[in-house]
Amino acid sequence: MTLIRLTAALLASALLLGGCARGPEEKPGELEVLQAVGEQISRRRKPAPPAATLTRALLDQQPQNYIEVAIENRDAKAYLTRVLERRDSHPGTIEVWRTQDNVSLAFRQGMVIATRGLGGGLLSAEVPAAEGVGGPARGGARRYTLRADGNGQRVVNMACRLHDLGPETVEIVEITRSVRHLQEYCEGAGGVVVNDYWVDSRPGRALVWQSRQWAGAETGYVRIRHLQR
Amino acid sequence: MTPIKTLVRRTVPAMLLCLAAAPGPAQPPQAAPETGPGSAAAAPRLKPLPPPSLNFYGSPGLIDLPSAEMLPDGQYAVTYSWFAGISRYNMTFQALPWLSASFRYNGIQDLNLFGFSTYYDRGFDVRARLWRERGWLPEVTLGLQDFAGTGIYAAEYLVATKRFEAAALGWGRGPGRLKLTGGFGWGRLGSNGGIATTGGTRPGFVGGDTGGELATDQWFRGTVSPFAGFEWQPDERWSFKAEYSTDAYVTETRDSDVFEHKSAANFGVEYQRSERLRLGAYYLYGSEFGLTAQIQLNPKHPPTPMAVPAPHPVVPRSHWATEQAHWGRDWAASESRQRQIRDQAAEALKADGLVLEAITLEGTRAELRYRNPRYRSAGQAAGRAARALAQTLPPSVETFRLVPVHRGTGLAAVEIRRSDLEALEFSPDAPDALFAATGVSEAGPLPPEALFSAELYPAFATSVSPYTRPAYFDPDQPFRIDAGLDFAASYAPAPGWRIAGAIRQRLGGNVKNGRASNSVLPHVRTDQVEYAQFGTTLENLYVSRLWKPGRNLYARASAGLFESMYGGVSGEVLWKPVNSRLGLGVDLNYVVQRDFDQRFSFRDYRVLTGHASAYYELDRGYQLQVDAGRYLAGDYGGTFSLNREFDNGFLVGAFFTLTNVSAEDFGEGSFDKGFRFRIPVDWLLGKPSRSGFGLTIRPTQRDGGQKVVVPDRLYAPVRAAHRRSLEEQRARFWE
Structure with a gap:
């Protein structure tokens, strides 16, 4: 139970902080993965608009x-x-x-x-x-x-x-x-x-x-x- | 090989199709054929066929018995198996096409022996294939199970497996497969139905000793029993297994009462749920129900293939520099023009995630020093840098010298002719052709007339990221973990200099409830639990400087708090010629143990520790490292480590350290050993990144043979920019 709560807290804080890496250094891997997960979720939520019919x-x-x-x-x-x-x-x-x-x-x-x-x-x-x-x-x-x-x-x-x-x-x-x-x-x-x-x-x-x-x-x-x- | 019959079957319809085609409106876009010529299924495949299924010990096999099969080279398997309260977590790595190694953590509930109610143990297996299956000859493999340590599962076997095409149940495409397996087992696998004795009596299993030593005195000794079984795969997903097991489970059923051994026959059914996951259900020993979950992955086949935004094609200068005047070199004399070109090049590099550090522009040559925070592949970064220069530099510049820079230090120089870049982009063997025309040499000193980027120094960077810190194999709770957030910042006042620090805030976890140390050596690593009592800590704070003191030499000096347990001063020198497989290094550190609260105070333990190291790059991505020197507890000795790094950055490795600390003083495990992985973020996500998740697992964490972890070690970044790595990555150059 604690583990689930912990993961949720981590995920929430990291999504909140998403993009919290500035400057000419490599991004921490954990951050990149969390951001990718976030992008994936928002993409699922907003599917691309249907393409116009080609004429x-x-x-x-x-x-x-x-x-x-x-x-x-x-x-x-x-x-x-x-x-x-x-x-x-x-x-x-x-x-x-x-x-x-x-x-x-x-x-x-x-x-x-x-x-x-x-x-x-x-x-x-x-x-x-x-x-x-x-x-x-x-x-x-x-x-x-x-x-x-x-x-x-x-x-x-x-x-x-x-x-x-x-x-x-x-x-x-x-x-x-x-x-x-x-x-x-x-x-x-x-x-x-x-x-x-x-x-x-x-x-x-x-x-x-x-x-x-x-x-x-x-x-x-x-x-x-x-x-x- | 495609059987002739199939070829005929495939070819004839295609020829008929050719004959039948007549003028008239075609119906494109027609549906793609699902099988036969022209279908995706008939086209060449690069991915291997489904790998062999695994047994309860995580090795290719039947149920509780092994088979002779090997996994595909580089395959990595994690399995969980359970029956009668006996659970085994297994990790298997196919290190070479004919050699695999496994690590296992197992728990036996209600064993009630050796002073534990649930008995936890760790063990290693190794398997070697003696010969492949060919003609009528079966595949034959020799295996040592739980060959070191306390050896509760100790067994040796010689096993043969032969595969046949068999009846299919009709819903699969290919024929079914039948695998027959038979062999001889010693130790555990010789405890039931023995037919002979070899080498005298086998010493019995003694629970609760320190373990860690090779049990050579028992290998292939004692009763030997023949075992057998089969696996029938009616299609690609299902398989049915049956075996006659020669494991009597003496300790579990006679010395204790874990379950009842009524029969030696085991049965099971397995289902391949996805490309990576396989599930199985079994009936074992006439009394118990069992389960397995098997996950297999291959570093060579990432979950998502790497997709990098397409580069802009190189536009040959003949397209845009059409007049004689365009080819002049007068621009090189003008400082403002040079600065303009530098800014254009920096802009083009930025679009590809690279950072221009400095550029030296001459009439026909240019040297670019660039930082690569995006691409793991040095080859790909060089390719993008070359394209950016081809896009922005005046036509008279013919030679590009590309110097990747790590913390202000040039690592190598890749020299490419611009006309090769223009000529070869679309040639049939573009990657090989360009690498053949590329020169790789020592970076050399920074030219005095180099134009530095105007916006780079001083540079300030910050990040907030989650972290996890696991602790393994406490008998009360095998896995503990802490997690929280890292607040990191760094400041680079000038090339080569860096001041960095990180504050760690734990959000939760249970490492703090672990075992207290019982080590008789200075507690250099075993006070982990004491350190875990504090939730807000200064993880590190240090200043470091990297520079190149001479040809083929790299140096580092650091001072500050290096890691959660140590701070001090540290220096390192590395010799690594660009075109050599060999590297030699020396590091020396004077460190003081930090207080448990991990702020600015120290404990009363200080030590001079340091090593001489030799690094060697073998084939197939194997990297060998041998260190000799003094360790944190003041012990002297050497570390041997072998890593296999795939060209996409996935790493699997193992190490051991022998020092002058006796096995008795060392405690459980007798000497320090373990294995490590790195899973690259780009491998997971399929997009470029340089970070990865590293993990080092030791069966037991003790105090002998331990090293201090100093940030900014030299070898890894230097090696990644050198010839062998560039050659391995040449296919990425044009991407």
Whole structure:
């Protein structure tokens, strides 16, 4: 009984004092844990407001382009804006997209090569990219470097076959696009990964309008759609 | 290995899918497949499969019997088991893939022997796998149970386990599993159904001696009995167990009357409640009902994976420094421009939780000295610091020298070329590639032209935080705890200097009701109860200075009240080259014991204590430390400690100290020993933090082999910034 009263008193006083660490020193661990518990409780109390329904009219009002990223295993969905477009010594254009709450995804020719801010993410990846080709340009080796074993990394090597599943159409927020459906079937590291890409089928365009890609053991599959007009 | 049949089963539908696909509107977003190719379940897994279940002694096994299985490397298990008033709290750590160690605290109600009605005891087990399961060969393990100390549970065994695929009950995905176990037991495990005798008569169990010595004279001696049992797992969650136990419970059933041993057959059922928790119910020895709760966790698999806010990508200079004029070095000559750059860099660092201490700007080089109060990983802090510089420094600066600073002292220098940073961020092997191009060297002295942060010194910091102080293994009450609030403040007048203090207010607890000391040595640690009589105390108040006296050398001098029991003066020197696994240190302290009220007065006990220490970093995160010197009670001797620190900061370790105090004078336990843990806050919460919960547990707290605890010891922060630690943390650099 005393123990329960004591814990309650401790918790109450610490929550009251929450943020009671000032100055350029490390915060005491007990304080950090109590604050995290407090945040957790207030989050439970105030669930996030439901997201607005996505319509083309709403998108047209936005000053910049968005991609929608959904993570299957945690039922999470977010809208990302592009923060960087660049090239390096490897083939393909790199794009970095970022949410407002500091999660980012990097793509090379539409293929996920890094996730940041998700926890247990994809550190880097070798993808079969080629200039002017949206999505994978060929089958063969693919390499994922994943966060694993605490702060370490684990390399997952996979062998992939590329299937062209032919022309299809996809509808993205009231606009129907003509696309080619490419599918990568990868095996290795005791598992199978299937990545799907729906790539713009107009000549000279390499945009991956929509995709479902594996982004590592912890993040699992992510679905990505380009919402631009 | 995936069986061929499964592969075929998995591949064929996928190929059919390819053939069946035809032009037409696809239906995205379609539901994700739950099994088969493309499902999360089929993708590669990094987490290991569910670990083996545990027995009543906290080791992998059946019910009261062990099996030959080992837990996954690094696994840490806590179990509670109970039957017939016999409760056991077990902690098991899988120290190496083939070696595990357990500590147990047990209580036997109504034993009414050795002068106790409820008999409490502690014991250690160790298990080593002799060979793995392969082909038709079973896994074989050798175990010593309760091998030191008073040995109420003393037993030795050689056990074999073979796993088979077995009938599933249909609701699980994979096949069921059957594990058959058989072995030979000595001691307790040879007390029923013996078939032979090895090595003559075994000395009997004597309750109430001081314990603490290895019971080598009884290992594998006396009657040997064969035991056997099985575990059937019809699916991932349930298992059914049965065994033929060779423990006759002689002490409990013949010498005393704890329960009635009617049968040697035990039965049980277990359920995996969650990834970490398993519960079991049993029927034992034909008369008793039993329960277990098993918690297993692995330091490598935190409850929440660490998520750090995504960094801003490095924007190559070619994107924004497009004209020749942008690349000039004239800015370096202007002091106001330099100050402006320093403030911009400080701002960028602050956004990532880092503190700019000083910066030296030259035309093509920059040396940043920074403090890292946020990230445990030195690699991650260096990565964020490099990004902040790439974001703010003029294009002509090509070399970044990053120097993490602890209390004003530079710990190491990480040298990175800015063009590597730009080129490698999205390369396929970004973490390895960058580490290969990074130089790690001695921090060196602070350059005279360094620009200090304008807002750092003098610095004042305060905090109010809860604390707990436990006390263990009093026979009247095995666990006591005090809790309350700490009011701490520190003041740093200049780099390296620190004045700090903490006032402790207890809010409640029962440590003060503990046992009084019966030690024949000076009471250097056993007066804990006397100290616990006071609720408002000055926990510490000291001044310390850290500096670098020379190459590879670090030094500290402190004076004041260091901890609740001691105050005085203390000095320490550490030699630790950045790229070496070896560190050597010396510390010397002249301390006076504080009064029980823990204010400004002292007791009449003063001692010169100090040690020479050698530190060595082994593989797999093992750290070895050997100290030799004089301890608080004036005894001379050495301490051997081995810690395993995982790269996320989780630490498990053990130590023992042998000094010239005789086992008799030392008292219960014969010599000082114990184990320690640290659970990092970031491991628990999944967000960056440098603090952790440390815990040192000794089976008995006595006065021999004790050290004074002085704040700001040098080795841990220095090691964390050096090459091996950076290499282990390289995967975090880009995060």
